[in-house]
Amino acid sequence: MNPLQIAVVGLGRMGKRHVHTLLYRVPRAKVVAVCSTDPQEIKWAQENEEYREFGIAVYSNYDEMLAHRGLQAVWISTSTDVHASQSLAAIAKGVHVLCEKPLSTDLVEAQSVVDAAKQNPSVKxxxxxxxxxxxxxxxxxxxIYDQNAIGSPFMVRSNTCDLRDETGFFVRYATRNGGIFVDCAIHDIDLSLWYxxxxxxxxxxxxxxxxxxxxxxxxxxVDNAVGIVxxxxxxxAYFYCSRTQAHGHDVCTExxxxxxxxxxxxxxxxxxxxxxxxxxIRHEVQPEYWQRFEDAFALEANEFMEAILKDKDVPVKLETGIKVMKIGQALQHALLSGEVVRFNESGERLN
Amino acid sequence: MNPLQIAVVGLGRMGKRHVHTLLYRVPRAKVVAVCSTDPQEIKWAQENEEYREFGIAVYSNYDEMLAHRGLQAVWISTSTDVHASQSLAAIAKGVHVLCEKPLSTDLVEAQSVVDAAKQNPSVKxxxxxxxxxxxxxxxxxxxIYDQNAIGSPFMVRSNTCDLRDETGFFVRYATRNGGIFVDCAIHDIDLSLWYxxxxxxxxxxxxxxxxxxxxxxxxxxVDNAVGIVxxxxxxxAYFYCSRTQAHGHDVCTExxxxxxxxxxxxxxxxxxxxxxxxxxIRHEVQPEYWQRFEDAFALEANEFMEAILKDKDVPVKLETGIKVMKIGQALQHALLSGEVVRFNESGERLN
Amino acid sequence: MNPLQIAVVGLGRMGKRHVHTLLYRVPRAKVVAVCSTDPQEIKWAQENEEYREFGIAVYSNYDEMLAHRGLQAVWISTSTDVHASQSLAAIAKGVHVLCEKPLSTDLVEAQSVVDAAKQNPSVKxxxxxxxxxxxxxxxxxxxIYDQNAIGSPFMVRSNTCDLRDETGFFVRYATRNGGIFVDCAIHDIDLSLWYxxxxxxxxxxxxxxxxxxxxxxxxxxVDNAVGIVxxxxxxxAYFYCSRTQAHGHDVCTExxxxxxxxxxxxxxxxxxxxxxxxxxIRHEVQPEYWQRFEDAFALEANEFMEAILKDKDVPVKLETGIKVMKIGQALQHALLSGEVVRFNESGERLN
Amino acid sequence: MNPLQIAVVGLGRMGKRHVHTLLYRVPRAKVVAVCSTDPQEIKWAQENEEYREFGIAVYSNYDEMLAHRGLQAVWISTSTDVHASQSLAAIAKGVHVLCEKPLSTDLVEAQSVVDAAKQNPSVKxxxxxxxxxxxxxxxxxxxIYDQNAIGSPFMVRSNTCDLRDETGFFVRYATRNGGIFVDCAIHDIDLSLWYxxxxxxxxxxxxxxxxxxxxxxxxxxVDNAVGIVxxxxxxxAYFYCSRTQAHGHDVCTExxxxxxxxxxxxxxxxxxxxxxxxxxIRHEVQPEYWQRFEDAFALEANEFMEAILKDKDVPVKLETGIKVMKIGQALQHALLSGEVVRFNESGERLN
Structure with a gap:
């Protein structure tokens, strides 16, 4: 067996967890490299005993990392503003890409990744x-779909409510995330389209x-918002997003x-x-998305590996992200303008 | 002890239950009369053994019932279109009034009841x-208010979701109820103002x-609606109203x-x-508001009796209904027009 | 309508609640008298405004109370040691009896009440x-019985776990209650026989x-015990009884x-x-049996009234208590002796 | 990194799952061999594509498997009757052993494994x-131990209730498992000792x-039993063991x-x-221990690897099993004899 050689880009909270997932839960992948531009993250990685044990190279330059001998795939978990350019660079090299959502907060840029992927069908x-x-x-x-358990679905309520972050991390990160409905509700919008x-x-x-x-x-x-689509x-579909829950990471869908x-x-x-x-009588709540979705990340990575190794379609279409983003941006516009945002029957935005 | 002599007006589903509540749960009230204009309901009441046992007179004419010797109070549970006129007639006679919400779907008419009540302060x-x-x-x-358990409240989600009625009763009744947000969400709006x-x-x-x-x-x-205020x-505050739940009467508030x-x-x-x-693993759900709120109706009636017997303010101000109704009608207008309804800082509707 | 004239005997925690139940939930009963031998309770009752309002006479002597003109029934909620004698006295006078469990901690005495009841079939x-x-x-x-929801029932787990009482009330009362399995598990044993x-x-x-x-x-x-029957x-069937729960009155049955x-x-x-x-995420628990079973007491009283007024069998057979008590005493003996208590196929205890 | 070379012995339901756990969740282990004496299991393993992909050798003879070049550890998941002999053989060869509970239903034999382990301290x-x-x-x-959340623990209720097995698998297996309290309650007994x-x-x-x-x-x-220790x-501590639940694998502890x-x-x-x-309103229940404890098996295997690789004590002492087994056998004896089984203050059984 030759495991697939993969690198993780970005070593923030999420990137570190993706390395962990790949090491512990994805036997057909071998993490060969990580990459960060943050000196603290680089130092942390260089000194990390486990990374050494598993032979993981540490890069401070994305292009150099892409040139790592034998590299076959990247998992991009950098900040959103470089998702698209890093994806495009990897695609251009024939390296498979698993990129954190969203591809970009700019729809044109996001579309450019979708287009590049279409032109390189051998790259997943x-x-x-x-x-x-x-x-x-x-x-x-x-x-819903196989057991017809609820008849025809017509209404989705979905929340993404984060535990209040008192470290300031969230606010620092907020400048680049596209707003609460783009950053926070994107999964809820995706789920509503699915169901x-x-x-x-x-x-x-x-x-x-x-x-x-x-x-x-x-x-x-804003730090709390509700929206109806x-x-x-x-x-x-209607959504509640919050950055300020007292009790934990509360993500529910009906x-x-x-x-x-x-x-x-x-x-x-x-x-x-x-x-x-x-x-x-009481119970505790997961503090973060990670405790709630750790298994989901492992399955995601394993299914991505399988798509590559067996040359199958990836399990979530890249175009999905574009459609979701359009709705997220419309909600954000409605939030800020106070106006109803309308679409024609083809889904083109009218205002 | 001289219990307060009270009549129940309207013998639909709710009126019958109010008679039951008064007989079984309100020792300081004595039901002396009921009234209905529906021949079937009148016949049902005349033949009702329990009504005979407790000496309840049956009237087919509201004014005659108001003239019942010694009558001190009425519980009005007729259809909404006569709530106001029946309340006004009782007030004029010095008879205390407990009237099902809303006083009227017409705000001017509702206000006339509020005004009449103000002019007759001895009538509750x-x-x-x-x-x-x-x-x-x-x-x-x-x-929230006494224990400060959640800090400053800023967001209310409230649902009133009825079990689907397959008897046609609901649809027949729908012509006079003012629309889903007036009929169904009125309690949710009231709760949001409270909290x-x-x-x-x-x-x-x-x-x-x-x-x-x-x-x-x-x-x-419509039969399902969501709205944001x-x-x-x-x-x-945001609301979900439904007439068509499969599992029961699902009324929740966060x-x-x-x-x-x-x-x-x-x-x-x-x-x-x-x-x-x-x-x-499963449990059943109450089929109707009655199973959920039976105790609340008993407490409501007992507290109303106490306000009369001890000449105290009624526990819920009559004006509350007007404020709630304004929001319900605005949501209904938004629903039908697709437009945002706006208010100025005094709460006057701008469109 | 002539409501049934009833007296409540004993004005401890439970007796007061029974008066309340009768006043507020049992329209076919009229509380005409209460009785206590405790000077504090008598004083409390004499000064009770509500008792005066409803015209309730206060007695300090049970026999005098039994002679109250027109008295038709008694609800006995005194301490267990006088349950039997008070029941027998009432039966002898033709007064209907609703007696708190158990009839007696002495099986012979309890049987004497059952026998007296049999000899006076017109007394309920x-x-x-x-x-x-x-x-x-x-x-x-x-x-279980009508819907056959679980097939043939063969195992019951039932708990009666009280909130820890820090007032000393429970310990004072403990001298006369027959032990934890007699006092605490009696309902659980009854339920196991039923199911x-x-x-x-x-x-x-x-x-x-x-x-x-x-x-x-x-x-x-003891203050905590488990037993198997x-x-x-x-x-x-197996039982857990506790006097010392931290979270509330926790009574469950499977x-x-x-x-x-x-x-x-x-x-x-x-x-x-x-x-x-x-x-x-947390919720509170009822502190006492009262909050859990308030509605049950109201139904019990109403069904007892109905048995009297319509001359029907009482809903729970008096013999049930004897059978339950035998098992409770056997468990208590096993607890104290460490020995297995055995019965023959007729249910006669062998040791 | 040189992963530890491990073999899984026994390819029944559990053995297959242990292979899966090792492949997918334990990066520091490398499954090099499996072994079974069942021709069907051997054939299944030989034809298993994933086993080939990961280079797993298939043996039909335990001793030959123990001689597999470079083998460092075994995970024994055969039937209980060979646990001890296979453990002893591995220990004798210096091969680390993770053995499914119990070591043996014969206490003398179980003790022989404990003794062998003591004499070979370098073998985990x-x-x-x-x-x-x-x-x-x-x-x-x-x-309980770090937060003192419940004060001093004194009572444990613990259930192991399996979904009813309609395939006959369980009954076939029952001949060798030592009885319901040994096979089913062993974890519950262990938990009660822990807590x-x-x-x-x-x-x-x-x-x-x-x-x-x-x-x-x-x-x-028997197929359902309760016991008190x-x-x-x-x-x-008290236990309920069942082989016949309708709703799923229901394992709870209080x-x-x-x-x-x-x-x-x-x-x-x-x-x-x-x-x-x-x-x-309903939810489903895990059908088997696997869905409930899959993560626990992964952690168990990872901690066992860590004990070996870092030469630390194994996280659960081998003697624990002996103590648990003694109680399980006493309960089984009580079940069959109807007698109380007693122990002296040193824990030696008196009957």
Missing amino acids: VMAGFSRRFDASYRDAGHK LGSPVPKACWAAGTLQHHPELKELSD EFWGGKI ITGTHGKVMVNVIPKQNNVVLADKLG | VMAGFSRRFDASYRDAGHK LGSPVPKACWAAGTLQHHPELKELSD EFWGGKI ITGTHGKVMVNVIPKQNNVVLADKLG | VMAGFSRRFDASYRDAGHK LGSPVPKACWAAGTLQHHPELKELSD EFWGGKI ITGTHGKVMVNVIPKQNNVVLADKLG | VMAGFSRRFDASYRDAGHK LGSPVPKACWAAGTLQHHPELKELSD EFWGGKI ITGTHGKVMVNVIPKQNNVVLADKLG
């Missing part, structure tokens, strides 16, 4: 819509508020159909432990 | 916002769909604050029984 | 197995511990059958409110 | 008490029933202390999905 390019690989979301899809059968947006509106991070006002953003054909409702993670739980004491 | 007039008397909603209020500290609406938008009752299209209504001061979230009835349950079998 | 005598009137336990029975189809005991064993109340050692009792025919399991109140809840904050 | 020998590696059980331990602080047993009793598998009668076993020092209770998996769930439909 996938955007990391990790929730598509979560066992519970898959079971929800199975119940509602890829409907075309008709109109959307949103409202937001600043409760903990007034400094976001300068960035034209009406689709052509009588389907509706899909209502003509004959039932599927709920995913409506009461989030850290594990199977419940404590009864003077305060009543 | 209350609109039946029954959820205000539910132990769980009160506990939520207690946690958010009586904020002033700024803008709202809504979207709806017809999934089971296409005949509602003629009535300019943005308030001045950075507070937000209040998010700066330091926590209070959830009421997010997973509805019929009772404490859970069944584990080949299908997994 | 019922022991207060209140859980038989709880909506959830009834639904469990309905699922297992009245099986005959074969053997039982128990173990206990003293964790908070070492003073119980002198009374030959094996029945003839392959059925089994019935396992050949094709499923019914669970009642496995996760106890105070109401529908859930709080999410830094500690995670 | 561990029994597979997989629940010790489960995140929820560890969190329970953390709450109660290694108490010494004082007495135990048990009762069982045959509901689905009358053929077990010949094997002196009283420990010296006022601590108690630890009650002087100031609270920790519950693990009291309401088992397959995943985060809940379905609401005409039957109410």
Whole structure:
């Protein structure tokens, strides 16, 4: 067996976890390199005993890393502004790409990656819509599509609510993320398209508020927001995004159909432990997306490997990201302008 | 002890239940009369053994009933279109009024009842916002206001989702109810005002769909709708109303604050029984508002009696209904027009 | 309508609540008298405004109370040692009796009440197995017997776990209650007989511990105990009784059958409110049996009234208490002796 | 990096899963061989594409497999009757051993493995008490021991209830498993020792029933059983074991202390999905131990590797198994004899 030689680009919170996933959960991949432009991250990686044990080279230059002998794939987990250029450079070299969502907050740039991928069909390019690989979301899809458990689905409620970050990390990162509906709701929008059968947006509106991070006002953003997307054909999705939850990472989705409702993670739980004491009965909640979706990342990576090794289509189409991004940006526009954003029946935005 | 002599007007589903509540749960009230204009309901009441046992007179004419010797109070549970006129007639006679919400779908008419009540301060007039008397909603209020359990509340999600009615009853009744946001969301709007500290609406938008009752299209209504209300001061409420749930009467409310979230009835349950079998682990859900709010109706009636007997203010101000109705009508307008409805900082509607 | 004239005997925690239930929930009963031998209770009752309002006479002598003009029924909620004598006195006067369980901790004495009741068939005598009137336990029975939801039931787990009482009330009361399995598990034993189809005991064993109340050692009792009852025919029940729970009144029952399991109140809840904050997600638990079974007491009283007014059998047979008590005493003996207590196939105890 | 070369012995349900765990979750191990004496299993392994891909040799003879060049460790998942002999053979060759519990149903034989391990301290020998590696059980331990969340623990309830097996597999296997309390409750006994602080047993009793598998009668076993273990020092554990649950693999543990209770998996769930439909609200349950404990097996294997590679103590002491087994056999004896089994204060069995 020759495992696929892969590099992880970006060694922030997420990049480190992707290295871990590849080492511990993806036997057909071999991490040969990591890359970061951050001196602290580079130093951390160079001194990392486990990286040495597994023979992982550390690069400070992306192009040099791409030239690593035998490199076959990259997992891009840098900041969003370089996702597209790094993807394009890898595609140009024939290196397979698994890129964190979104490809870009600029739709033209994102489309350029989609186009490049189309022109290089032997290169596998996938955007990391990790929730598509979560066992519970898959079971929800199975119940809806294979078991007809809820009749015809017509309404999705989906939340992405993060634990309040008191370290300042989130606010620093906020300058480049495209706004709360682009950064936070993108998975929820993706899920609503999945479960509602890829409907075309008709109109959307949103409202937001600043409760903990007034400094976001300068960035034209909010820390809590709700939005509604009406689709052509009588389907509706609505979202709540929050940066400021007290209890943990609370990400839930409900899909209502003509004959039932599927709920995913409506009461989030850290594990199977419940404590009864003077305060009543309680359980803890995962602090971050990682505890909730660690298994999903492993499955995502394994399925990406399989697509490469068996030359199959990647499990999530690259175009999906574009459609999702269009809706996210419309919601963000509605949030900031106070206006309804409307689309024609082809999904083209009218304002 | 001289119990207060009370009559129940209207003997539909709700009126019958109010008689039951008064007989079984309100020892300081004595039901002396009921009234209906529906021949079937009149016949049913005349033949009702329990009504005879408790000496309840049956009237087919509201004015005659008002003239019942010794009558001190009425509980009005007729259809909405006669709420106001019946309330006014009772007030004019010095008879205390507990009137089902809303006072009217016409704001001018509703205001006339409020005005009449003001001019007759010795007559107690209350609109039946029954959820205000539910132990769980009160506990939520207690946690928010007395225990400061969630910091400053800024976001309310509230649902009123009815079990699908396959008898046609709901659709027949739909012609007179003012639309889904007026009929269905009125309690949710009321709760959002309660928990958010009586904020002033700024803008709202809504979207709806017809999934089971296409005949509602003629009535300019839908059977499922979501709406967002943005308030001045950075507070937000959003609602989901449905006539077509498969699993039961699903009414939940979440209040998010700066330091926590209070959830009421997010997973509805019929009772404490859970069944584990080949299908997994399951519990049943209340089929109707009655099973969910039976205790609240009893407390409402008892507190209304106490306000009369001890000459105290009624526990829910009559004006509340007007404010709630304005928002309900704005959401309904947004739903039908597709436009954002805006308010000025005094809460006056701008379009 | 002539409501039934009833008196409540004993004005401890439970007696007061029974008066409340009768006033507020039982329209066919009229509380005409209460009785206590405790000077503080008598004073409290004499000064009670509500008792005056409803015209309730206060007696300090049980026989005088029995002679109250027009008295038709008594609800006995005194301490266990006088249950039997008070019941017998009432029966002798032709007064109907609802007596708190158990009739006596002495089986011969308890049997004397059963015998007296048999000899006076026009007098209704019922022991207060209140859980038989709880909506959830009834639904469990309905699922098992009417819906065949779990096949053939063969195993019952049932707990009665009280919130730790730091007032000393419980320990003072402990001298007369017959021990933890008689006082605490009696309802659980009753439920196991109900759900297992009245099986005959074969053997039982128990173990206990003293964790908070070492003073119980002198009374030959413990504050936490578990016991197993094996029945003839392959059925089994097991129980956990506790006086020292930190989180509230935790009373649950599971019935396992050949094709499923019914669970009642496995996760106890105070109401529908859930709080999410830094500690995670939590809810409160009822502090006492009253909050859990208030509705059951109301139904019990109403059904007892109905048995009297319509001359029907009382809903729980008086003999049930004897059978339950025999098992409770056997478990208590096993607990104290460390020996297995065995029964023959007729249910007669062999040691 | 030189991964540790390991073989898996036994290719039944569990052995196959251990191979999977090692391939996908344990990067420091390399599966070099598997071994089975079952012709079907051997054929299956020889034809397995993944085994070929990863270069796994297939043996039909254990001794030949032990001679595999470079072999450093074995994971023994054969039937219990050969656990001890295979462990001893491996130890004799200096090969590290991870052996499924129990080492043997014969205590003398089990002790011989413990002794051999002691005499060969450079060889790591561990029994597979997989629940010790489960995140929820560890969190329970953390709450009890590190956070003092429940005060002093004194009572454990623990269940191992398997989904009813309609394939006949379980009954075939039952001849060699030592009885329901040895096979099924062994983990529960282990957990009770862990959470109660290694108490010494004082007495135990048990009762069982045959509901689905009358053929077990010949094997002196039952398909459902409950047992109580009283420990010296006022601590108690009680267990329910079942082979015949309708709803899934239901394994739960509750630890009650002087100031609270920790519950693990009291309401088992397959995943985060809940379905609401005409039957109410429901979720599915894991069908087998595998879905519940897959992560625990991965952690167990990784920690075993770490013990070897860093020459640390294995995380679960081998002696633990002996102590657990003694209690399991005592419960089984009580079950079959109907007698209480007693121990002296040193834990020596008295009957």
